[in-house]
Amino acid sequence: MATRHFLTLLDLSPEESRYLIQRAISIKNGLKTHGPTYTPFANRTLAMIFEKSSTRTRVSFETAMAQFGGHALFLSPRDTQLGRGEPIGDTARVLAEMVDAVMIRTFSHQGLEEYAAASDVPVINALTDDYHPCQLLADIMTWTELRGSVRGRTAVWIGDGNNMCHSWINAARQFDFQLRICCPEGYEPRQDILEAAGDRVSILHDPQAAVENADLITTDVWASMGQEEEQARREADFAGFQVTETLLDRAADNALFLHCLPAHRGEEISETLLDDPRAVVWQEAGNRLHAQKALIEFLLLGRVEP
Numbered sequence: 001m002a003t004r005h006f007l008t009l010l011d012l013s014p015e016e017s018r019y020l021i022q023r024a025i026s027i028k029n030g031l032k033t034h035g036p037t038y039t040p041f042a043n044r045t046l047a048m049i050f051e052k053s054s055t056r057t058r059v060s061f062e063t064a065m066a067q068f069g070g071h072a073l074f075l076s077p078r079d080t081q082l083g084r085g086e087p088i089g090d091t092a093r094v095l096a097e098m099v100d101a102v103m104i105r106t107f108s109h110q111g112l113e114e115y116a117a118a119s120d121v122p123v124i125n126a127l128t129d130d131y132h133p134c135q136l137l138a139d140i141m142t143w144t145e146l147r148g149s150v151r152g153r154t155a156v157w158i159g160d161g162n163n164m165c166h167s168w169i170n171a172a173r174q175f176d177f178q179l180r181i182c183c184p185e186g187y188e189p190r191q192d193i194l195e196a197a198g199d200r201v202s203i204l205h206d207p208q209a210a211v212e213n214a215d216l217i218t219t220d221v222w223a224s225m226g227q228e229e230e231q232a233r234r235e236a237d238f239a240g241f242q243v244t245e246t247l248l249d250r251a252a253d254n255a256l257f258l259h260c261l262p263a264h265r266g267e268e269i270s271e272t273l274l275d276d277p278r279a280v281v282w283q284e285a286g287n288r289l290h291a292q293k294a295l296i297e298f299l300l301l302g303r304v305e306p
């Protein structure tokens, strides 16, 4: 059987995606009830290549492997031959001889695709400049846990048309909900990703209008990793796009707020937004652990029926 990778949400079918969300919820409940007694990965190893900083992604993958009875290896270009120019394809072949799966956080999505093409073991995208699909598994899991099926609902993305925004577009396709993207002119998501989503996704430029009656609001930093030198210009361009409690008041009564974190209080969100009960970002962050357990289990073992 061909090796399954998870480079974008579209690597799973919509049906597999829904399975993964339910499986993640079930794994989370099992952990709460029985503790970390489910150990399907005894002696299995996940290699984690980080070319960008991380808190949540590293801790969730490493803890997932530990609780599953396996092991995770942290690899950074600074300390490996990747940083000294060993070709990515050679690294992929070598790691596949030793580990059971590889997780990569990097800049170029094309570089990730090249790595995956050379890898005989599953490769997981832990963020590229273009996508952050693991975060969306946790986000859809959180929304589902708190509000039931997301099918037919309306989410609003406020901010940059970045990697997270692209993954929200793919999520709208996979989980069949409406997505309004509200960004300043010139910060729209990639046209091809947008067009592929058809009429599930619309672009707006007025946050007040965008959030009207929405079921979920989400945002992200204005300058992503690798765009640090654009910070000042972006702060000016995104003025008026801050998510505040007052903005959320225009959404549906039971609307939720998500943020992948880290957040910049006083920039893309108000100083106090994360203290608002509609903000469920700590649960969202914690769900990275459970969603990624379901993902690794699926890639290595296939479906595990309850």
Ligand code: CP
Pocket: 053, 054, 055, 056, 057, 058, 127, 135, 260, 261, 262
């Ligand atoms: N949301 C997220 O991926 O966080 P980290 O950058 O801390 O991994």
Ligand code: NVA
Pocket: 127, 132, 162, 163, 164, 220, 221, 223, 224, 225, 260, 261, 262
């Ligand atoms: N868009 C952000 C997400 C961080 C988790 C970045 O790429 O830096």
